[in-house]
Amino acid sequence: MPLSTAGSARSLAFPAIARARGKADPMARFSLAYESRTIVAGKTFLHEGDPAAMFFTITEGTVELVKLLSDGRRAILGFLFRGDIFGFSAEDSYDYNAEAVTPLILRRFPRRQLQRMYSDFPGMESQILKLVSRELAIAQDHMVLLGRKSAHERVASFLLMLFHRIGRRDGWIELPMSRADIADYLGLTTETVSRVFTVLKASGCIVSSCSRVRISDVEALAELAGGVAR
Amino acid sequence: MPLSTAGSARSLAFPAIARARGKADPMARFSLAYESRTIVAGKTFLHEGDPAAMFFTITEGTVELVKLLSDGRRAILGFLFRGDIFGFSAEDSYDYNAEAVTPLILRRFPRRQLQRMYSDFPGMESQILKLVSRELAIAQDHMVLLGRKSAHERVASFLLMLFHRIGRRDGWIELPMSRADIADYLGLTTETVSRVFTVLKASGCIVSSCSRVRISDVEALAELAGGVAR
DNA sequence: CGCCCCGTTGAAGATGATCAAATCTTGTGG
DNA sequence: CCACAAGATTTGATCATCTTCAACGGGGCG
Numbered sequence: 001m002p003l004s005t006a007g008s009a010r011s012l013a014f015p016a017i018a019r020a021r022g023k024a025d026p027m028a029r030f031s032l033a034y035e036s037r038t039i040v041a042g043k044t045f046l047h048e049g050d051p052a053a054m055f056f057t058i059t060e061g062t063v064e065l066v067k068l069l070s071d072g073r074r075a076i077l078g079f080l081f082r083g084d085i086f087g088f089s090a091e092d093s094y095d096y097n098a099e100a101v102t103p104l105i106l107r108r109f110p111r112r113q114l115q116r117m118y119s120d121f122p123g124m125e126s127q128i129l130k131l132v133s134r135e136l137a138i139a140q141d142h143m144v145l146l147g148r149k150s151a152h153e154r155v156a157s158f159l160l161m162l163f164h165r166i167g168r169r170d171g172w173i174e175l176p177m178s179r180a181d182i183a184d185y186l187g188l189t190t191e192t193v194s195r196v197f198t199v200l201k202a203s204g205c206i207v208s209s210c211s212r213v214r215i216s217d218v219e220a221l222a223e224l225a226g227g228v229a230r
Numbered sequence: 231m232p233l234s235t236a237g238s239a240r241s242l243a244f245p246a247i248a249r250a251r252g253k254a255d256p257m258a259r260f261s262l263a264y265e266s267r268t269i270v271a272g273k274t275f276l277h278e279g280d281p282a283a284m285f286f287t288i289t290e291g292t293v294e295l296v297k298l299l300s301d302g303r304r305a306i307l308g309f310l311f312r313g314d315i316f317g318f319s320a321e322d323s324y325d326y327n328a329e330a331v332t333p334l335i336l337r338r339f340p341r342r343q344l345q346r347m348y349s350d351f352p353g354m355e356s357q358i359l360k361l362v363s364r365e366l367a368i369a370q371d372h373m374v375l376l377g378r379k380s381a382h383e384r385v386a387s388f389l390l391m392l393f394h395r396i397g398r399r400d401g402w403i404e405l406p407m408s409r410a411d412i413a414d415y416l417g418l419t420t421e422t423v424s425r426v427f428t429v430l431k432a433s434g435c436i437v438s439s440c441s442r443v444r445i446s447d448v449e450a451l452a453e454l455a456g457g458v459a460r
Numbered sequence: 461c462g463c464c465c466c467g468t469t470g471a472a473g474a475t476g477a478t479c480a481a482a483t484c485t486t487g488t489g490g
Numbered sequence: 491c492c493a494c495a496a497g498a499t500t501t502g503a504t505c506a507t508c509t510t511c512a513a514c515g516g517g518g519c520g
Contacts (some may be wrong), residue, residue, distance in 0.1 A: 067374045070457055075374040090363035096370065124346070129359045132366060133320035139369040140326065144297045144305040146376035149419030151508070173374070179467060187377030189509060194468055210467070210517085226299055381476065409499065422476055424500055440485065440499070463520085473510070485498070490492085 039104040046087065046098035054108040055087030062176040066097040066184075076185040078138070079177065081166055087111070088132065102176045143186035146187045149226060154186040155196040156225035159206065163215055173213045200224075234372065271336040273433045276317065284338040285317030291334035292406040296327040296414075306415040309366070309407065311396055317341070339404035376417045379456060384416040385426040386455035389436065393445055403443045430454075 006105040036059065039045050046056075048067070058080055065086065077096055080086055087108075089095060118125040145154055159173070167173050175182075179190040186193065200206045205221045207214040215221055266289065269275050276286075278297070293310040307326055310316055318341075319325065348355040375384055388404070397403050405412075409420040416423065430436045435451045437444040445451055 028499095067370065069374070069378060073378045075377045077370050077373055088363065090360050090367060091434065095367055125355050125359065129355065129362065130320050132359065132362050133318065136362060136366045136369060137320060139323055139366060139373065140297065140307050142309055142373055143376060145301070146373060147302045147305045147414075148299060183378075189470085190467075192508060193512085198468075226301070419477060420499075421478080421501085425476090428500075461520105463518105465516105465518090467514105467516085469514080470512085471510100472512100473508105475508085476505105477507085478503100478505070480502085480504100482499105484497105484509075486495100486497080488493100488495085490494100 003052065031050055035108050037104075037106050037108060039100045039106060041100050041103050044097050044099045045104075045106075046096075048095055048097050049093050052087065052089045052092055052094045053084065055111055055114075056106045056108045057085045059105040059107055060084050061106075062101040063104065064101050064177065064181060064185075066099055068097070074184045075187070076181060078142070079181075079185065085131065088128070103180065113183055123144050136195075151186075151188055151192050151196055152199070152224055154224045155182075155193060156205075156221050157199065158182065158186055159200075159213060159215060160218075160221060160225055162213075167215075171214050171216075173215070175211045175213060256432065265338050267334075267336050267338060269336060271330050271333050274327050275279045275328045275334075275336075276324055276326075276359055278327050281321050282317065282319045282322055282324045283341055285341055285344075286328075286336045286338045287315045288312050290380040291336075291339055292331040293334065294329050294407065294411060294415075295332050296329055298327070304414045305417070306411060307413065308372070309411075318358070318362065331411065381416075381418055381422050381426055382429070382454055383456045384418065385412075385430065386451050387424060388412065388416055388434075389430075389443060389445060390448075390451060390455055392443075394454060397445075401444050401446075403445070405441045 039061075044066075060082060063080040063084070063086070065080070067075045067077060069075075079101070086098065087094070088111075145157055149157065162173050162175070177185075179193050182188075183190045183193045197206075197208060200221075201208055203220070205215070205224065206218045207216050269291075274296075288310055290312060293314070293316070295307040295316070297305045297307060297312070299305075309331070316328065317324070317338075353374050375387055379387065392403050392405070407415075412418075413420045413423045427436075427438060430451075431438055433450070435445070435447045435454065437446055
């Protein structure tokens, strides 16, 4: 059972689950609740305000978490990839939408079993806590980006993040999301994102067609991205 | 990692601790670790990258969590008030600075006792998890603000948040932080913050002197703040 | 084949930043 | 208690970045 999360969490969640699995009975019960589900690209399959009955892991595909303002402005809180887990909430209802960026295969679990899981599998709750904490750290970095970085820095940071998350060995990144999605994630417009891509290409930092990017000069890009102080 | 908080933390952290306290022995041991400490206004008392040995609760005063970019740009992740708790981390080191906005009285606790606390006091870890989850939800709202709201909307949202957190019965809010702090929190400049205050005053939404604000027209301000869609 | 959506590019405009200076606060010492 | 200095806030003028509005081209899919 794939419980994991952004990047490094993968290495944390799996051992916990594996350990849990060994203990047979309660986990077997839990496993029965597994439900694999496919979702077409573009579908909003989880709505803000809905009772938070399930949480999910991504078997295949890319998800985006979306918040909307009443006048239609859109903010993307984050992108999620294979192995990531989401749908937890302190509240009884979701507080964002989740959309399928690509066709999805998800597993979903009833949240009401969480409490039982916690007591049945000591260590489970710690794993979840670590997961959420990491999520928060990522959110904080993103706040710095949104509050203080220029358009160029935002796009550069985004590409480096993507490369780190889903970059392939040969250096290419497949972009599952549209320019509009990138813009809503970075607090920019599609036009600005597009223009920055053009500049980065012209300056030799990246090679890119529409849905693929290769970072050809990591240092230059990292320079552009503007790191945090230490 | 960061368990800081806002709003709801007050209602969570203290009861948890209080309940724990009742249980005598292990908690007594824990209590011995309590250490009250005063800190002068303006001091950075917790540094990004330092080993995360302690976590804190605020007995009196206001704290800000700060991230710096290498060129000096500053982002404030959040403000913390009496009763808030912070300094948790998924990592072994803090990943932000904490500064005293006002003179502080803090209690600090050794983080290495957390694990013991969790096992000694069932329910404790759940409280912490809830706290962090709430923190994350707040961070997500702030990302929407930073990514998609105008200067006016940001300031209006900020004032409403402050009123909700530390507003007094008579409607006045004491602003413990400077315009520069507000700017770094909202992703603006001090000049812009100041100008927006001026406009809000002129339009009759607020009454304000330098370090005090009264919201005279909550509806108008809420309108300006621009809520989330539902 | 043709349509439609997406991405790109161009031109003009607006919001907020930057630079500069005046005014107000606050804390200190006489 | 007052004067003064240092810092914070406000205001003004100008500028830059990014947005908005508009149009064009290309690729995928019916």
